[in-house]
Amino acid sequence: MAPGDKIRVVIVDDVSETRENVRKLLQFESDVDVVGVARTGKEAIQISQELNPDVVLMDINMPDMDGIAATEAIRTKQPAVQVVILSVQSDQNYMRRAMLVGARDFLTKPPMGDELISAIRRAGSMAQSERAKSSIVQPVVSTGGLGGNFTLGGSKGKIITVYSPKGGVGCTTIAVNLAITLNNDDTRAVLVDGNLQFGDVAVFVNEQGKNTIADLTPRADELDPEIVDEVMLKHAASGMHILAAPTRPEYAEKVTSEQFSRVLEYLRQLYSYVVVDTSSYLTESTLSAIDASDLIILITSQDIPSIKNCRLFLDLVQTMGIERDHILFIMNRFDKRINITPERVSENLKQEVALVIPLDEQVVTKAVNRGVPFVLDGKNQLAGRGIFSLAESVRARVAALEAGDEPDRVGRR
Numbered sequence: 001m002a003p004g005d006k007i008r009v010v011i012v013d014d015v016s017e018t019r020e021n022v023r024k025l026l027q028f029e030s031d032v033d034v035v036g037v038a039r040t041g042k043e044a045i046q047i048s049q050e051l052n053p054d055v056v057l058m059d060i061n062m063p064d065m066d067g068i069a070a071t072e073a074i075r076t077k078q079p080a081v082q083v084v085i086l087s088v089q090s091d092q093n094y095m096r097r098a099m100l101v102g103a104r105d106f107l108t109k110p111p112m113g114d115e116l117i118s119a120i121r122r123a124g125s126m127a128q129s130e131r132a133k134s135s136i137v138q139p140v141v142s143t144g145g146l147g148g149n150f151t152l153g154g155s156k157g158k159i160i161t162v163y164s165p166k167g168g169v170g171c172t173t174i175a176v177n178l179a180i181t182l183n184n185d186d187t188r189a190v191l192v193d194g195n196l197q198f199g200d201v202a203v204f205v206n207e208q209g210k211n212t213i214a215d216l217t218p219r220a221d222e223l224d225p226e227i228v229d230e231v232m233l234k235h236a237a238s239g240m241h242i243l244a245a246p247t248r249p250e251y252a253e254k255v256t257s258e259q260f261s262r263v264l265e266y267l268r269q270l271y272s273y274v275v276v277d278t279s280s281y282l283t284e285s286t287l288s289a290i291d292a293s294d295l296i297i298l299i300t301s302q303d304i305p306s307i308k309n310c311r312l313f314l315d316l317v318q319t320m321g322i323e324r325d326h327i328l329f330i331m332n333r334f335d336k337r338i339n340i341t342p343e344r345v346s347e348n349l350k351q352e353v354a355l356v357i358p359l360d361e362q363v364v365t366k367a368v369n370r371g372v373p374f375v376l377d378g379k380n381q382l383a384g385r386g387i388f389s390l391a392e393s394v395r396a397r398v399a400a401l402e403a404g405d406e407p408d409r410v411g412r413r
Contacts, residue, residue, distance in 0.1 A: 006033040007124030010051060012044040012067070013037075013059040013086070018109075022057060025113055032120060041070035048074045048081055054127035055120050058103075060087040071103050079184055080130040082123035086111065104396075126399040130187065157268040158398050160275045161194075161289045164299040165309035167280040170332045171299055173364060174357070174387070175277035176204045177375045178297075181391040183240040187272035190232070190241040192264065194289050195279040196252035199245025202233060206371025207242065209233045214246040217259035223266045237376055241271070257284035264292050273394075282316075295397055296322070297390075298329045300353075302340040311349050328354050328397055330390065335359045355393050357386030 009032055013019045019037050026032045036051050038044040041062045048056055056074060060067035071083045082104040104126065105119040160182075162175040176191065183189035193199035193213070202208060211231040219227060233242040243263075246252050267274045276289045290296060296317075300310045310329070317327065329349075331342050334356040342353035360374075360383035367374035375384050 005128060006031055007055060007120060007128075008033055008035045008051070008053040009120060009124075010034075010036045010038060010044070010047055010053045010056045012039075012041075012056060012062070012070070014039050014062050015059075018059070021110075022116075025116065026120075029117060032117070032124075041065035041067065041073075044070050045073045045077075048078060052078065053081060054124045055104075056081060056083045057120075058083050058085050059109075060085050068103075079186055080127050082127045084119050084123055125403055126396060129399045129402060130395065157270070157272045157274055158294040159264055159268055159289070159292050160273055160295050160297060160394060161278060161293040162275065162297045162299070163278045163280075163286070163290065163313075164306070165280055165282075165313045166301075166306040169299050169301045169306055170357075170364070171280070172200055172204055172277050173368065174297070174299060174330075174332060174390070175275055176201060177373045177384075177387045178390055178394070179273070179275040180235070180238045180240050180373055180375050181387055182273045182275065182394065183238060188241075188270075189273040189275055190243060190267055190271045192243045192267070192274060192276045192289075193245035194260070194276045194285055196245050196255055196260075196283070196285055197249040198279070199277070201242060201277055202244045204368060204371065205235045205237075205242065205373060207233050207235055207244075209244060212244045212246045212251075213260075213263065214251045214254050216243070216263055217255045220259040220262040220266075223263070225270065228267070228270065237372070243267070255285065257288040260285045261288045261292055264289065290317070290322075291320075294326070294401070295394060296327045297394070298327050299332050300329070300345065301331065301333050302335060302338045304340075307340070307345055307349070314349060314351055324351060325397075325401065327351065328393060330354060331356045333357065333359045333361075354397075355386070355390055357390065358382040360386075 009026065011019050011022050011034060013022070023034050023037070026034055035053055036047045038047050041064050044056060044058060058067040058071055062070070067085055071085065074081055074083060084105040084107060085103045086107050086109045088109045104123040107115060107119060162171055162178065164171045179189045179191040191201060193201035196213070213231070216223070216228070216231045231243065233244055235242060246255070264274060264276065278286045278289055298310060298313065300306045314327070329351045331345065331353050334342070342356055346353045360381055363374050363381045363383050374381060375387050377384070
């Protein structure tokens with residue numbers, strides 16, 4: 001947040017006295033500006049569209065809809081707006097539901113003054129960081145073939161590498177659905193298939209094209225938006241761009257790690273998020289992606305081989321000079337009936353399991369076989385809610401690293 005920028009806040013509560021008390025509490029903060037109030041969920045949605053605030057303070061109980069439903073509606077239309085839920089109950093189920101639909105914080109009413117101000121400042125900083133990614137960058141060319149607006153010359157996008165040291169844990173499924181969730185009008189995302197020999201990203205979205213990354217890398221030193229446009233696939237259902245893997249395994253040999261790195265670096269000039277799917281083997285291209293990454297999503301499941309391999313990978317990245325806070329460690333296909341819990345894994349590996357994606361085998365398998373990513377069918381399934389929460393965690397971690405003046409890269413420096 002730039003010096004002098006005020007955090008624009010909307011207060012939502014059906015009790016006028018509560019609204020006024022919160023407003024009075026905030027009026028003495030020089031970096032906070034209350035720009036509007038609302039009495040109902042529908043009013044909150046409308047006023048958020050009109051005023052485009054940084055933060056919405058949302059009471060969870062309102063006459064027309066609960067605050068969680070209103071939060072989801074606001075965040076769907078305005079991803080940069082951050083919502084802080086206020087509730088008289090510190091119910092864990094409420095908290096979980098609120099976070100799944102994108103709430104930035106959950107406070108018990110009446111909140112302590114310092115607690116409320118801190119939550120607003122965290123949320124406001126993230127909102128303004130999200131807007132900066134899209135507002136600083138100016139469009140230079142609009143292409144007809146893919147219908148996308150490419151951008152150059154502003155703040156660089158973030159490279160998010162999705163990796164697991166064990167195959168079969170859902171790496172591609174997570175990468176595809178995460179990229180679609182991150183992709184919107186404000187933060188464009190591109191999905192890169194970094195599994196150069198046997199990549200399946202195009203199959204997962206039921207798209208085919210004659211061009212792949214092997215057509216782009218020979219020109220890695222002379223890229224421009226039109227060249228990129230010629231090679232990209234466009235996912236019709238979401239509008240997301242895809243850089244597909246070579247069509248045959250032997251073609252992967254034509255792509256060097258240096259070329260792969262240059263392509264990723266160029267794509268970060270065009271997109272807010274460059275999501276890279278990888279193979280479980282630490283090939284040169286996979287290491288190049290890890291080296292260039294701003295954030296690594298490390299995936300485990302609840303089986304011992306997967307956990308053991310993640311331990312080995314964490315030891316490896318430490319020798320590469322990668323800080324642990326640049327790794328978002330998640331557990332996929334979480335089954336509460338299995339006794340291996342996220343808490344036990346976190347303690348054993350000395351790395352917090354930041355998020356779990358529940359087991360939702362029927363939904364995921366059907367989506368893969370249809371070639372229709374499950375997040376397109378809504379966020380009501382367990383897996384869909386998990387991916388939505390992961391996207392929020394990615395945004396939050398990237399914003400936190402930026403706020404802490406961390407280096408742009410996580411790899412060897």
